[in-house]
Amino acid sequence: MTAYLITGAKIVGGEVADLLLDNGEIVAVGTNLDTPAEVETIDARGLIALPGLVDLHTHLREPGREDAETVLTGTRAAAVGGFTAVFAMANTDPVADTAGVVEQVWRLGREGGYADVVPIGAVTVGRQGSQLAELGAMADSAARVRVFSDDGDCVWDAALMRRALEYVKAFGGVIAQHAQEPRLTQGAQMNEGALSGVLGLTGWPSVAEEAIIARDILLNAHVGSKLHICHLSTKGSVEIVRAAKQRGLDVTAEVTPHHLLLTEDLAASYNPVYKVNPPLRTKEDVEAVREGLADGTIDIVATDHAPHPVEDKDCEWSAASPGMIGLETALSVVQHAMVDTKLLTWAEVADRMSYRPAEIGQIGDHGRPLEAGAPANVVLIDPAVERTVVPSESTSLSRNTPFEGMTLPGRVVATFLRGRPTVLNGKPAR
Ligand SMILES: NC(=O)N[C@@H](CC(=O)O)C(=O)O
Numbered sequence: 001m002t003a004y005l006i007t008g009a010k011i012v013g014g015e016v017a018d019l020l021l022d023n024g025e026i027v028a029v030g031t032n033l034d035t036p037a038e039v040e041t042i043d044a045r046g047l048i049a050l051p052g053l054v055d056l057h058t059h060l061r062e063p064g065r066e067d068a069e070t071v072l073t074g075t076r077a078a079a080v081g082g083f084t085a086v087f088a089m090a091n092t093d094p095v096a097d098t099a100g101v102v103e104q105v106w107r108l109g110r111e112g113g114y115a116d117v118v119p120i121g122a123v124t125v126g127r128q129g130s131q132l133a134e135l136g137a138m139a140d141s142a143a144r145v146r147v148f149s150d151d152g153d154c155v156w157d158a159a160l161m162r163r164a165l166e167y168v169k170a171f172g173g174v175i176a177q178h179a180q181e182p183r184l185t186q187g188a189q190m191n192e193g194a195l196s197g198v199l200g201l202t203g204w205p206s207v208a209e210e211a212i213i214a215r216d217i218l219l220n221a222h223v224g225s226k227l228h229i230c231h232l233s234t235k236g237s238v239e240i241v242r243a244a245k246q247r248g249l250d251v252t253a254e255v256t257p258h259h260l261l262l263t264e265d266l267a268a269s270y271n272p273v274y275k276v277n278p279p280l281r282t283k284e285d286v287e288a289v290r291e292g293l294a295d296g297t298i299d300i301v302a303t304d305h306a307p308h309p310v311e312d313k314d315c316e317w318s319a320a321s322p323g324m325i326g327l328e329t330a331l332s333v334v335q336h337a338m339v340d341t342k343l344l345t346w347a348e349v350a351d352r353m354s355y356r357p358a359e360i361g362q363i364g365d366h367g368r369p370l371e372a373g374a375p376a377n378v379v380l381i382d383p384a385v386e387r388t389v390v391p392s393e394s395t396s397l398s399r400n401t402p403f404e405g406m407t408l409p410g411r412v413v414a415t416f417l418r419g420r421p422t423v424l425n426g427k428p429a430r
Pocket residue numbers: 059091151152153178275276277278304306307321322323324
């Protein structure tokens with residue numbers, strides 16, 4: 001295995017040092033390092049070294065919708081975005097609700113070699129919301145599932161949600177909730193407000209998200225288990241989570257890059273590339289989620305990378321599937337919305353996009369500080385360049401990026417997974 005000497009990188013945006021990667025590990029960090037006779041040197045002057053990013057919320061679409069994405073294409077896109085581990089959501093076909101399916105997804109990730117794939121198990125059989133899935137068997141499987149979610153749908157039955165929280169408590173698992181009260185969002189197409197009225201699209205009110213978050217925080221406090229909130233999107237949700245954390249209640253939350261940057265106004269184009277669950281919200285909401293991410297109320301950024309084939313997006317708004325791709329643009333959006341605005345430092349970006357998601361998802365090999373002895377999961381980024389997002393250039397099989405035409409800062413130059421490059425010079429390396 002080739003050893004790599006990365007020279008002159010700003011370590012997590014701070015001090016300049018060299019990094020020696022060998023045998024899958026970070027062997028040393030410092031200057032004038034002793035290197036093996038055969039070493040590949042990467043000049044990283046001007047670049048920032050971050051721990052490999054971890055995405056707690058990715059839709060890889062395999063099995064079932066391999067026309068939209070596969071484990072291989074999705075993890076390749078993840079590597080291009082700087083990720084070394086992704087959690088694969090369970091809303092596949094068949095649903096990831098048995099040990100057999102989660103083991104298959106886990107194995108496909110291993111074979112691809114671009115990023116570690118950690119399957120998320122469904123909470124209920126077929127994500128139908130009526131009967132608990134075999135959570136224990138998925139936890140005991142080779143995939144070691146710790147995160148469970150019916151994402152795409154809400155576990156709306158309070159008794160079932162309570163039982164799920166109780167069940168996973170036995171092995172320290174976490175229930176990741178897609179907070180969407182179904183009765184309040186029947187036929188919902190976009191954020192509910194003045195604009196949805198003008199556009200004639202059925203509204204998705206903030207309270208449909210907030211009511212479930214409040215309920216689940218209370219249920220979880222009662223049970224004493226672990227609750228994670230997927231793609232939180234409203235100011236009210238931030239306030240509820242902030243108050244819960246102040247009271248010492250155990251809850252974690254994520255925000256997507258698109259909810260950190262985009263607003264509901266984009267729906268006025270009737271272009272379904274802007275249709276997503278939860279919907280794009282208002283400027284006030286965007287400001288609130290940015291503040292929440294900055295002060296730690298929101299623990300992490302997760303992409304909710306949701307690839308869809310052209311035919312599911314190139315149609316009228318109400319017929320289109322909700323969801324946006326995001327793996328390849330996530331870090332640039334975070335730099336633009338959070339770093340360039342001085343809301344987060346690079347060290348805090350490492351926390352929100354690597355350390356914390358690995359901790360919530362309970363994977364030890366990722367999300368470790370760049371120190372000797374840690375697995376060599378490293379990403380090198382150039383924060384000084386800008387690029388314009390062109391959908392046809394995406395590594396993902398799908399093209400449904402809402403950032404088309406936007407000029408965003410930063411670019412991933414190289415990604416290393418256990419010391420092996422998955423991306424070099426911004427291109428997949430394997
Ligand atoms: N976010 C979306 O709009 N869509 C996701 C499901 C989900 O995350 O709820 C998908 O699977 O396409």
